[in-house]
Amino acid sequence: MSIVPSYLPDFFAPLTSIRFHAEISARLAPRFTLSRVQLTQALQNWAGLQGIGKKPRTKKYHAEIVKLILDRWPGGPPEDVDAITEQNVTDFVLTVAHFSASRYNAILTAVKAIVPAARKLKRRRLQLKDRPLLSQMQFNRLLDELDRRPQTHAGLVVRFLAHTGLRINEARQLRWADVHEDFILCPSTITKNGHPRMIPFVNGIADVLARLRTVAAGSELVLPQGEGKRSLNQACKLAEVPHLSHHDFRHLFATRCVQAGVDLPTLARWLGHRDGGALLGKTYYHLADEHSRKMAGKVQI
Numbered sequence: 001m002s003i004v005p006s007y008l009p010d011f012f013a014p015l016t017s018i019r020f021h022a023e024i025s026a027r028l029a030p031r032f033t034l035s036r037v038q039l040t041q042a043l044q045n046w047a048g049l050q051g052i053g054k055k056p057r058t059k060k061y062h063a064e065i066v067k068l069i070l071d072r073w074p075g076g077p078p079e080d081v082d083a084i085t086e087q088n089v090t091d092f093v094l095t096v097a098h099f100s101a102s103r104y105n106a107i108l109t110a111v112k113a114i115v116p117a118a119r120k121l122k123r124r125r126l127q128l129k130d131r132p133l134l135s136q137m138q139f140n141r142l143l144d145e146l147d148r149r150p151q152t153h154a155g156l157v158v159r160f161l162a163h164t165g166l167r168i169n170e171a172r173q174l175r176w177a178d179v180h181e182d183f184i185l186c187p188s189t190i191t192k193n194g195h196p197r198m199i200p201f202v203n204g205i206a207d208v209l210a211r212l213r214t215v216a217a218g219s220e221l222v223l224p225q226g227e228g229k230r231s232l233n234q235a236c237k238l239a240e241v242p243h244l245s246h247h248d249f250r251h252l253f254a255t256r257c258v259q260a261g262v263d264l265p266t267l268a269r270w271l272g273h274r275d276g277g278a279l280l281g282k283t284y285y286h287l288a289d290e291h292s293r294k295m296a297g298k299v300q301i
Contacts, residue, residue: 039077039084040070042114055194057169065106072096081115089118101126131251132242139252142244145235146228154228154235156212158249163205165253165271167192168246172226179209179222186272197272202257258284 043066051059070077072095078084089111096107101124111118134142139162146155161171164184173190184199191197215224227246236243250271257267264277264284273279 037081038079039073039081039114042081043069043110046110046113053194061106062110065103065110068096069107069110084115084117086117086120089115089121093121131248132244133255134241134244134252138239138241141239142235142241145239146231149228149231149235152228152231153215153224154231156208156215157223157225157228157246158232159204159208160212160223161246161249162252163202163208164199165250165257166199167250168227172221172223174222175220176213176216176222177220191272193272193274195272195274197269199270254280254284 047059047062047066050062054062069092072092074088074091074095078088092111096104099107105123105126108118108121108123112121143155143158146152146158149155157171160166161168164171166174166186170186170190170192174184174186178185178187182201184201186197186199188194188196209222212222212224216222217224229246232244232246254267254271257270258264258280264280268275268277268280271280
């Protein structure tokens with residue numbers, strides 16, 4: 001049946017017939033429908049957006065998360081993200097359930113951002129790691145063993161970390177130009193969160209810095225060596241103290257500060273936390289409560 005108006009010439013009839021329009025629509029339909037989005041491409045796009053303005057280490061971590069998801073997706077990454085079902089997501093989650101809460105949550109963040117069927121997944125609650133706390137006598141014994149290690153400055157590295165609360169990756173990039181008369185100014189280029197922070201000198205740090213300058217031999221970097229894992233492991237055994245990592249001395253610094261009465265918001269700024277001390281309150285609540293009771297005893301009404 002033709003839908004050509006009577007006043008149009010007959011040669012327009014084929015172009016305006018119902019059959020002709022149906023055929024044209026069928027041919028053009030694939031061009032105007034949304035193309036299927038592959039999981040691989042979607043994850044790569046996610047990583048690219050997450051990496052904008054971030055440090056290379058953060059970008060590398062996102063790339064590791066993407067690779068992990070693609071490697072562990074049952075049956076291989078699907079061609080169509082929208083076709084992924086809740087059962088598919090459940091099957092995948094079971095393959096990564098053994099990871100730590102932090103890595104598991106990072107995986108969920110990526111998957112939930114691009115897979116509609118994953119929106120109901122719940123993040124795990126992070127469990128605070130129990131870190132060994134050394135007494136002053138144990139710490140001194142450890143330092144003595146570190147100082148006995150030949151051809152290493154691991155003892156100075158540990159002293160510096162324990163007196164500043166710096167992460168090892170921040171400390172190994174710190175330059176003498178960042179050390180001022182009575183404080184250290186960590187530039188944004190080396191901090192974990194990309195924000196600069198100021199760390200005032202605490203008792204003992206001036207002596208540590210003086211010793212570090214002696215062994216610096218004209219180096220721009222504050223630490224004479226990047227780390228001392230092997231020396232630290234051996235010294236822990238000889239000193240008969242629990243196994244320690246470099247990060248444990250950041251914990252030691254925070255503990256000593258809380259015990260000395262430093263308020264949590266101030267300590268949070270020294271450590272580079274931007275939550276006003278909320279995380280420190282959860283981690284050191286027992287020490288903070290003890291300090292609070294001591295302060296309450298000084299109140300007279």
